[in-house]
Amino acid sequence: MPTKILIYDDNTDLREGICHLLRLREEYEVVGDFGDARNVVREVTELKPDVIVMDIEMPGITGVEAVKKIRAIDQSAQIIMLTVFDDQGHIFEALQSGANGYLLKRNASDRLVQSIEEVLSGGAPMSPSIARLIISQMQFLKPQVNYQLSVREKEILKSLATGNSFKLIASDLQISLETVRTHIKRIYEKLQVHSQIEAVSKALNEKLV
Amino acid sequence: MPTKILIYDDNTDLREGICHLLRLREEYEVVGDFGDARNVVREVTELKPDVIVMDIEMPGITGVEAVKKIRAIDQSAQIIMLTVFDDQGHIFEALQSGANGYLLKRNASDRLVQSIEEVLSGGAPMSPSIARLIISQMQFLKPQVNYQLSVREKEILKSLATGNSFKLIASDLQISLETVRTHIKRIYEKLQVHSQIEAVSKALNEKLV
DNA sequence: ACCACAATACCCTAAAAGGGGGATAAAAAT
DNA sequence: ATTTTTATCCCCCTTTTAGGGTATTGTGGT
Structure with missing residues (x-):
């Protein structure tokens, strides 16, 4: 059974280019291609694609919104986002809303087929610059200053940070208020x-808890 | 000028395998290979590698600690982590401490050369399962519940969350306590x-601020 | 015109937290 | 052997929060 693929992109040339590209391979079946995602829920429900290629910038509803709608009804379809932008905002929103991969259009033609394989085998294809962005984001996540808290102090701070009162902490740790x-x-x-x-x-x- | 590569791995066979693999290509020069990272600072200072391949599990100091030490003296070297584990803890620690890529050993032989190219061109090579882990981590970052706070309430909650007292909030917003x-x-x-x-x-x- | 709601303000009382001390015993560091 | 750190406990007093009300205004919807 071939892998069913559904394509969303408002650029007709690009969309058809992708269709042709994928139709060259008999292991893939393009079950649909659309210029906007207004009816994405119905289309996904009816066509049951294995992989969805979704442009981010589209008239009507954006690719990110489309992904959210899809994820509300289908968690198993693999979604690869396609975009010309590599700015943080879009990327994070898309990935947080449930996309599985994120390709820049300029990488799409040579990497799309490979990326489809990759999402199907449980990977998360990304254009190099996007992977780097994500990783730099993570590094930025830990400035880490050391305040030299003792073990006990950290324990108490942690408890405090989960919303416990002094009283509760005291009885939790079996020590006096x-x-x-x-x-x-x-x-x-x-x-x-x-x-x-x-x-x-x-x-x-500063995530010291 | 060839790309200078430095290798750390306590498994001698694997380390030599990598050396041989890279020496087949004249664009690379393996400037050193070590079974532990105890002297990593000196070695990096002297050998000035462009790319460092670093095993995570090593006797003496771990790969993650080594990366931290390297980053304290050198921000430009590209570091690719090598590991047999694909558990979250290691991955996040390594990436947060400044690694640029993260390969599983089982993918290393066929992807290492490609990954070296990728870090050099500003990418962040990762084994598919690792990319997926990172992305699922991000999705997990936003459960988002809507508590129907009014605009003003959100404003006040935000101010509270930055550590302001009621008094301060009142004078900030020019309203009564x-x-x-x-x-x-x-x-x-x-x-x-x-x-x-x-x-x-x-x-x-729940990051509603 | 009426209702719901958000934003504003005030009162009273009790509980919780903050700031300043001082003190002791055990463990760790020197 | 002595000092420092850590964890433990107690006192006093002040300020801040929490929980319970009630009330006025303006806005938007019905």
């Missing part, structure tokens, strides 16, 4: 803050 | 919490 207070005072000193919220917001933002 | 309190009460109702920390931790964790 006063002890919790003492630890908290030291934590405030070390983090240079003066209240719970500041401490918690600092802890969560 | 009591009004802030009223808003906060409603926020608590809507989020179903009973204190600042709970609200802030919920807001930050």
